[in-house]
Amino acid sequence: MNKKVIEAIGISKSFHDPITVKVLSDVSFSINAGEFVSIVGKSGCGKSTLLYILSTMDTSYEGELLLDGVSMKNKKDAELALVRNEKIGFVFQFHYLLNEFNNLQNVMLPGLKFGKLTAKEVEHHAYEKLKILGIEKEALKLPNQLSGGQKQRVAIARALINEPLIIMGDEPTGNLDKKNGDIVFNIFKELAEEFQQSLLIVTHDLDFAANTHRTITMEDGKIWSHGLPTDEITKAKQ
Amino acid sequence: MKFKLIAKISVALLKARLKQTMVAAFGVTFSITMFITLLSFMAGLNDLLDNLILNRTPHIRLYNEILPSEIQPIAQSAEYARDYHFVRHIKPKNELLEIRKSEAIIMALKNDPNVRGIAAKTTVPIFYNVGAINLTGVINGIDVDAENKLFTFQDYVVNGKTIDLKNTPNSVILGIGAAKKMLVQIGDNIQITTSEGNRFPLKVVGFFQSGIEELDKVQSYATLATTQKILGKPAAYVTDIQVKLYDITLAPALAKMYNKRFDVEAIDIQTANSQFETGSSIRTLISYAVGITLLIVAGFGIYNILNMMIYEKMDSIAILKATGFSGKDVNAIFLTIALTIGLVGGFLGLLFGLGLSAVIGEIPFNTASLPTVKTYPINYNPKFYLIGALFSIVTTYLAGYFPSKKASKIDPVDIIRGK
Numbered sequence: 001m002n003k004k005v006i007e008a009i010g011i012s013k014s015f016h017d018p019i020t021v022k023v024l025s026d027v028s029f030s031i032n033a034g035e036f037v038s039i040v041g042k043s044g045c046g047k048s049t050l051l052y053i054l055s056t057m058d059t060s061y062e063g064e065l066l067l068d069g070v071s072m073k074n075k076k077d078a079e080l081a082l083v084r085n086e087k088i089g090f091v092f093q094f095h096y097l098l099n100e101f102n103n104l105q106n107v108m109l110p111g112l113k114f115g116k117l118t119a120k121e122v123e124h125h126a127y128e129k130l131k132i133l134g135i136e137k138e139a140l141k142l143p144n145q146l147s148g149g150q151k152q153r154v155a156i157a158r159a160l161i162n163e164p165l166i167i168m169g170d171e172p173t174g175n176l177d178k179k180n181g182d183i184v185f186n187i188f189k190e191l192a193e194e195f196q197q198s199l200l201i202v203t204h205d206l207d208f209a210a211n212t213h214r215t216i217t218m219e220d221g222k223i224w225s226h227g228l229p230t231d232e233i234t235k236a237k238q
Numbered sequence: 239m240k241f242k243l244i245a246k247i248s249v250a251l252l253k254a255r256l257k258q259t260m261v262a263a264f265g266v267t268f269s270i271t272m273f274i275t276l277l278s279f280m281a282g283l284n285d286l287l288d289n290l291i292l293n294r295t296p297h298i299r300l301y302n303e304i305l306p307s308e309i310q311p312i313a314q315s316a317e318y319a320r321d322y323h324f325v326r327h328i329k330p331k332n333e334l335l336e337i338r339k340s341e342a343i344i345m346a347l348k349n350d351p352n353v354r355g356i357a358a359k360t361t362v363p364i365f366y367n368v369g370a371i372n373l374t375g376v377i378n379g380i381d382v383d384a385e386n387k388l389f390t391f392q393d394y395v396v397n398g399k400t401i402d403l404k405n406t407p408n409s410v411i412l413g414i415g416a417a418k419k420m421l422v423q424i425g426d427n428i429q430i431t432t433s434e435g436n437r438f439p440l441k442v443v444g445f446f447q448s449g450i451e452e453l454d455k456v457q458s459y460a461t462l463a464t465t466q467k468i469l470g471k472p473a474a475y476v477t478d479i480q481v482k483l484y485d486i487t488l489a490p491a492l493a494k495m496y497n498k499r500f501d502v503e504a505i506d507i508q509t510a511n512s513q514f515e516t517g518s519s520i521r522t523l524i525s526y527a528v529g530i531t532l533l534i535v536a537g538f539g540i541y542n543i544l545n546m547m548i549y550e551k552m553d554s555i556a557i558l559k560a561t562g563f564s565g566k567d568v569n570a571i572f573l574t575i576a577l578t579i580g581l582v583g584g585f586l587g588l589l590f591g592l593g594l595s596a597v598i599g600e601i602p603f604n605t606a607s608l609p610t611v612k613t614y615p616i617n618y619n620p621k622f623y624l625i626g627a628l629f630s631i632v633t634t635y636l637a638g639y640f641p642s643k644k645a646s647k648i649d650p651v652d653i654i655r656g657k
Binding site: 055097 | 240243247250251253254553554556557558559560561562563564565566567649650651654655
């Protein structure tokens with residue numbers, strides 16, 4: 001019924017330095033439009049590696065990745081950059097805002113790169129995104145004048161600027177305290193429910209994961225279960 | 239649109255490291271300044287030294303040399319054709335240095351489209367009578383107007399006017415060295431003796447200083463008519479015909495042609511003064527080498543600052559790539575930074591170079607051997623500025639090339655996961 005925005009088919013990856021270690025083996029799943037999905041698992045289970053493959057930044061893997069029904073295999077660096085620019089919004093654990101630009105300009109950068117709209121229109125959009133996140137008052141400040149939570153919200157606004165197909169997050173609340181973490185989570189929830197934004201968030205915060213639409217649990221480079229880790233699994237892991 | 243964005247990011251990164259950027263740009267400015275100044279000064283000096291000789295030298299000189307007969311009688315004998323000839327005894331015959339049919343030759347040269355002008359000359363070896371002793375010397379009989387026009391004769395007359403030479407009968411412009419030895423002043427009369435022993439009085443109307451002291455001790459100038467009178471020869475008697483061409487590079491070929499056509503000796507300026515061209519080209523080569531070395535050093539400065547910037551801005555590069563900037567865009571950003579440093583530094587360098595050469599051009603430079611030169615010589619050739627600008631862009635491009643390439647190859651995953 002729903003359109004698949006992202007589909008992974010049998011994705012495997014190995015690191016070869018210094019010895020060959022298989023970090024992902026035969027991972028397959030898909031995310032529908034408007035879904036809020038979380039991936040949980042312990043450190044080193046390969047969840048971040050999977051996310052970077054899904055985000056097209058990591059290209060050395062086996063298997064097939066379909067974004068919006070289009071295969072990402074055999075695409076050139078510049079083509080993948082375009083895909084990232086247009087279809088993927090990324091939120092990292094660290095905000096990665098450029099201190100040389102003010103918050104509004106930071107949000108505008110990917111939009112200007114996209115180049116489909118004039119600078120004026122991009123600026124208008126950026127303001128709207130900041131308004132959704134409740135930090136439009138900080139637009140003209142520099143990133144280092146903001147608190148950690150505010151910075152992360154600017155980073156989310158930046159991820160939203162080109163109205164991406166999917167937003168990916170790598171521990172987006174990992175560096176935040178409980179209060180700010182909740183604010184960011186509520187923003188994601190609001191985006192998913194009010195704006196039907198697809199989201200894929202990697203986290204090790206089980207409370208966070210429990211409140212998403214769907215959770216994928218990973219263990220040793222494989223999908224352990226399509227659901228929250230049960231007590232058994234938690235036990236097995238211990 | 240796209241370039242505007244890249245330029246915006248480049249400028250932001252530049253501003254973030256403003257001090258280092260300025261130091262790198264100053265390196266380029268300094269090297270271009272020195273490059274321009276060095277080349278302008280060196281070229282000015284070259285011109286000065288060359289002109290010292292070249293201005294006073296005809297492009298082609300036609301003259302008659304006393305030579306033994308090229309074909310000795312024994313060579314004409316069929317009997318000894320296959321033998322080695324020991325007997326070579328026919329000496330030059332008693333003929334004059336005069337160029338025969340000089341009027342016809344002058345007429346023909348005047349109609350040659352390659353010729354800018356000609357000046358006939360008669361050289362007379364004489365003795366200056368100074369009290370009891372005789373000093374050897376040479377009087378050049380010249381066509382004053384042609385000599386002024388072609389060889390800037392007036393510039394070298396330090397006292398008196400060339401027009402007086404024309405208007406005063408039996409007058410002479412003495413070499414300054416000779417004049418000092420003879421203790422004469424303008425208006426005095428001197429006595430000379432020709433090689434045939436005839437005495438002749440001459441009135442001094444000026445002094446001549448070529449800058450070459452040996453020459454000034456010996457040479458003096460009179461009109462053609464005066465020298466012909468000294469020698470007792472008719473008005474057609476001419477020993478040299480000096481030719482100036484429009485294009486100096488044609489001189490060797492034309493000299494050969496005139497030699498055949500007029501049956502006189504013809505020597506071109508390149509053959510007569512080959513050492514000057516060698517000196518000039520080596521001096522120019524050295525200036526270029528020093529200038530380029532300075533630029534390369536400045537290039538290393540830019541290379542360093544860019545490498546440092548890339549190392550510091552690793553995170554920014556990673557996020558730019560994560561949000562959709564391609565390797566090419568990142569490459570363009572850092573090349574823009576390098577070229578901005580090069581362009582700004584280079585442009586200032588050109589301005590400072592012009593300023594510094596202008597300052598050097600105002601420093602007094604007086605030397606007895608160069609009467610027309612009052613300040614250090616500077617050649618403001620736009621070619622140097624063009625080369626300087628081009629070099630500054632090329633070196634900064636090369637200095638930026640490798641760091642930019644490195645930046646474009648940065649894998650955002652490595653940076654982000656490394657946190």
